[in-house]
Amino acid sequence: MGTMLEIRNLSKRYGETVALDDASISFSSGTVHTIMGENGSGKSTLVKLLSGVVSPDRGDILVSGAPFSGSDPIAFQAAGFATVFQEVLIAPDRNVIDNILLGYDAPFRRKLPRSERRATVSQVLSRCARTVIDLDVDAGVLPLATQQLVVLARALTRKPRILILDEVTAALDFNDREIVFTLIETLAREGCLVLFISHRMDEVMRLSDRITILRSGKVVETLDRDAATPELLLALMAPEIVEEREHG
Ligand SMILES: Nc1ncnc2c1ncn2[C@@H]1O[C@H](COP(=O)(O)OP(=O)(O)O)[C@@H](O)[C@H]1O
Ligand SMILES: [Mg+2]
Numbered sequence: 597m598g599t600m601l602e603i604r605n606l607s608k609r610y611g612e613t614v615a616l617d618d619a620s621i622s623f624s625s626g627t628v629h630t631i632m633g634e635n636g637s638g639k640s641t642l643v644k645l646l647s648g649v650v651s652p653d654r655g656d657i658l659v660s661g662a663p664f665s666g667s668d669p670i671a672f673q674a675a676g677f678a679t680v681f682q683e684v685l686i687a688p689d690r691n692v693i694d695n696i697l698l699g700y701d702a703p704f705r706r707k708l709p710r711s712e713r714r715a716t717v718s719q720v721l722s723r724c725a726r727t728v729i730d731l732d733v734d735a736g737v738l739p740l741a742t743q744q745l746v747v748l749a750r751a752l753t754r755k756p757r758i759l760i761l762d763e764v765t766a767a768l769d770f771n772d773r774e775i776v777f778t779l780i781e782t783l784a785r786e787g788c789l790v791l792f793i794s795h796r797m798d799e800v801m802r803l804s805d806r807i808t809i810l811r812s813g814k815v816v817e818t819l820d821r822d823a824a825t826p827e828l829l830l831a832l833m834a835p836e837i838v839e840e841r842e843h844g
Contacts, residue, residue, distance in 0.1 A: 599661065600625040600789045601646075601758055606655030608641050615641040617813040619655070625757070628780055628790045628803050633810035634834055639793045640682050642810070643762045646791070647679040648672040676757030680764050682793075684743045688736025693717045695735045695746050699753030720749045724779050726771040741767040748776070759783060760791040765799060777803060795833075797826050809833055 601623040608616045616638045623629045631639050644650045646657070648669040657664045659675055666672050672679075678699075686695050696717045697705050708716065717731055725745040729738070735746055744767055751759060761780070765773050780790050780803055794800050800807060807824050809816040809832040816832050831838045 598625060599623065600659070602658040602661075603642075603646075604656045604658070606642070606645060606657070607653050608645060608650060609653060614813050616645065616652075619810075619813075619815045621808050621815060621818060623758075623789050623791065624806075625789050626784055626787045627805040628784045628792050630792045630794060630800050630804040630807045631810060632793075632795060632800055632807055632829060632833060634795065636812075637810040637833075638813040639810060640762055641813070643679060643681065643760055643791075643793060646672070646758075646760060647677060647681075673754060677760065678751040678754040678756035678758070679760040680744070680748050680751050680762060682762040684740060684747060686735040686743050686746060689734055691733060692729060692731045692735055692738075692746055696720060696749045696753060699750035716753075717749070720752050721745070723752060724748045724772075724776055726775050727769075741769065741772065744768065745772060745776075752779075756788065758789045758791065760793070762793045763795075765794065765796070773799075797829065800829070801826060 599622045602621070604620050606616055606619045607614070619638075619642065631642060633639050641650070645652050648666055648671055651667055664675060666675060687698065693713055697708070697713060700708070714731060721729060727742060727745070729742055729745070735743055738746070744764055748761075748764060765776060768776060777799070780792065784790050784805070792803060801824070804821050804824070806818060806820055807829065808818040809829065811833060
């Protein structure tokens, strides 16, 4: 379980808002590494920096120990990153098959015979959804939760080394959440680094190997799962709430 990904002193501001402030974290392969924090703590900013969607003001990203200089999503994808963003990004006028195959590089997609497209898509979808999904409808007509599963399936087609999931379970029903959890555990066992962004205590406690807490854009602490309790995580995330509860 070597260090697969590292960020050093990563910072990003939007105007006056410091969205991420001098963040340093090491991530190991074969782990589920959770990023936890309240709304506005900088989680999605970190996700966007690790996807090439926005560029840092300062700081470095290292992949397998080497400085990574990619500055756009294509470069990050080529380095083995795949991201499911918090905002569901589908092509609403394309069917489910096309939306999922968008995860493949164009040459591969073109070479794939029509008959195999359906089989490929069904296979990848079966790993991340229990809901039966009509492959021929425009993705835009599907419920939001189903759209998120389509985007997750698209990310899987890239066979990522680093899979980043930004609050993906929020919209899912119980059955689909369970299958996504199993998928996350399996990918980590296979050596993938899964960056799991969540603020749901139950799933964080269940899935994480390591947990990094963000507060106001700053890394507060990184803990091993064994050292984490819900009380401790809450105290690190939102000390003012815990304080209020105790002193009323
Ligand atoms: N594009 C943007 N323009 C201006 N402010 C932004 C933008 N994106 C994020 N922010 C601000 O940066 C902070 C961190 O946001 P974000 O990373 O989305 O947090 P989280 O995902 O933890 O809820 C928030 O204060 C948010 O309002
Ligand atoms: Mg967010």
